[in-house]
Amino acid sequence: MNPLIPIVLSGGAGTRLWPVSREGHPKPFMKLPDGQSLLAKTYLRAMGGDHVADVLTITNRDYYFSSKDEFNRVVEQSSCNVKGSFLLEPFGRNTAPAIALGALWARELHGPGATLLVLPSDHLIQDARAFHANVREAVVAAGEGQLVTFGIPAASPETGFGYIEGGETLGTGLARGIRRFTEKPSLAKAQEFVASGNYFWNSGMFCFTADTLLEELAAHAPQMHQALMACWENTWQASDDKWRVLEIDAQTFGDVPDLSIDYAVMEHSSRGVVVPAAFDWSDIGSWNALGALLPEDEQGNRTQGDTVLIKASNNLIQSEDRLVAVLGVDHLVIVDTPDALLVAHKDHVQDVRQVVTELRTMGHDCYRTHRTVSRPWGTYTVLEEGSRFKIKRLEVRPGAALSLQMHHYRSEHWIVVSGVAKVINGEREIDINTNESTYIPAGHKHRLLNPGVVDLVLIEVQSGDYLGEDDIVRFDDHYGRV
Incomplete structure (x- = not known):
């Protein structure tokens, strides 16, 4: 078996989960109700696979120490003996450059046949057994030269997700061909997709060998491939006695086109396949999604922290360090942190990012850091x-x-x-x-x-x-x- 190298993409603003998620402390580092962060849960999934030789985290340099701390805690708590490596970006440049540099790293360290499992760090998957069963299917397809993406069966007409139309089943496994990608459709289109039963949400998780990805990148995005090769030649080993840490050169990285892996490769390649997910999946993209992880009382309220509720129903209330009392209200989201308070109607939680935009325009530190x-x-x-x-x-x-x-x-x-x-x-x-x-x-x-x-x-x-x-x-x- 070729070594399996999970590549964990750590970062992102998570603006819809403000005021807990902020630029300096984004969604992957948020603690869920069980006390564990999304990043820690991703590391646990990554380490639990078969033949895992190394876990590579690709993150902004500002998040390196926080990511390393999360990795250390997971290793200590799970007693996993898995190596950790870090590839540090000077600034964000979308998923295609990050994943391709990860492939160059894996090819150099583990050989061209190394199988990469790309995992965003801001997803919640609770059925680990079903997830790893799907990964095994993906690894087989990747070994046959396919570019595998994991598709989440579209259960509702979400307009904020990308969609994949599935093709014919390939061989005896679960993998299916891909007819087309559709990026964030209208509500009417999303309803059509769900009704057809043949569409999947694009999870942003992938599996392929290092060489397969780099070959397809060179074929379909040659300018990016050339720029990334120059960037890789200028990437350098950072000073760290314990960890393998590589710093991406800022000047050459700035010359790399800012494209997603879907747009640069997946939408153009004839080697793409989709493995339908048999596991639960959530991108925790709003306070409503996060609140669903909390138990519900008889009035439909979900709370975390010190709260008092009187004549209140269907609210989500989260308080970090002081009492929050609500009286005679319903369908509200109330999130209280030491330096910022969010009060929103549940129907408008997708608009929380507008608050972050306004704070950034004002130059207010609350969009960026906590106390x-x-x-x-x-x-x-x-x-x-x-x-x-x-x-x-x-x-x-x-x-x-x-x-x-x-x-x-x-x-x-x-x-x-x-x-x-x-x-x-x-x-x-x-x-x-x-x-x-x-x-x-x-x-x-x-x-x-x-x-x-x-x-x-x-x-x-x-x-x-x-x-x-x-x-x-x-x-x-x-x-x-x-």
């Missing part, structure tokens, strides 16, 4: 902010260190809540114990390290004329951000 922001060394949470001051809670992992840095416009006071901090402040290096503090003047080079074996927690009080996150000059960094 708690992940960093390679841990997290920080903005507790309060006002004129000339900002208060943060920092949590630094054992053995982690912030960059050696300097600020032009702000000074900082650090108060250790728990743990021990090693602090470089100008020419001095000191240890700060619990209940002790230190002061960092503006213009001083400084660094914070956690030399201990437990999390370091401290309060940072910033003061100055400008407190933006871009007031930082890095001189040295363990995470390649200089």
Whole structure:
């Protein structure tokens, strides 16, 4: 058997799930009601297949450390002994460039016959046994030189999905030929497709060998193939002692056409086949879809967090850290986070992305980040902010260190809540114990390290004329951000 290489595509804005999903913390990293993220569930599916030799994550460089953390947690919890590799994009360039670079990586590392299983990280599939049975069917077809896509039997006239019209069944397996692709049809067309019983939603999951994909890409998108070969030659190994991490060259990547794998290859190739999915599938594309994962009370309400409901019915309410009380309302979606509140009618949840567009136009940070922001060394949470001051809670992992840095416009006071901090402040290096503090003047080079074996927690009080996150000059960094 050729090695099976799952390629996990991690990223995307998930704007319809704002305010939980944001640009800096997109949908794959959201925790579902069971406490596990969509990305973690994708990793579990990827590792559970037959003959899995490696899992390649293709993601934006900004999501590398969060993706690596999710991978680590899954490996520890499942005791899987699967290698993890990462291919880091400098910016988004659609699915065709990402998948093709993944194929070049797999061919170089595992040979031209390596079978690729492409998995978006923002889908929910709960029937793992049926999923892996379908993957085995796809692997057989891929070994015969086919480009396999997984089709979800169209159960309702969704206008937000792409559709695949199935052809004749091929051989003795489940794979069928593909007559045509249709991208996001009108409601009338979608109703026709569902009524025919011969159409599938395009899941965005694929299976093929590295060589087959690259051959078809060269045949049907030669300009992209040529640009990707130049990009691959300039891709370089990042500095990481434990992980195989490749950085995609930004300049040559920018020359690659911005196309989906469907448009670049699948819609033009005669080698495409569809395997009808026997498993459940959801793209968790709205708050209604996410709410369906929660239990329903007698009045049709679905809730998560601290809530009180009186004379209320058919509502979805999610609260992170405070009580939400509703009275005399129905068919609402209420999502409360520490810095943003969404109140929407259930019939308008697909329009939540318009809120994100408006916030981006306003320059409001809520479209991009939460109050708690992940960093390679841990997290920080903005507790309060006002004129000339900002208060943060920092949590630094054992053995982690912030960059050696300097600020032009702000000074900082650090108060250790728990743990021990090693602090470089100008020419001095000191240890700060619990209940002790230190002061960092503006213009001083400084660094914070956690030399201990437990999390370091401290309060940072910033003061100055400008407190933006871009007031930082890095001189040295363990995470390649200089």
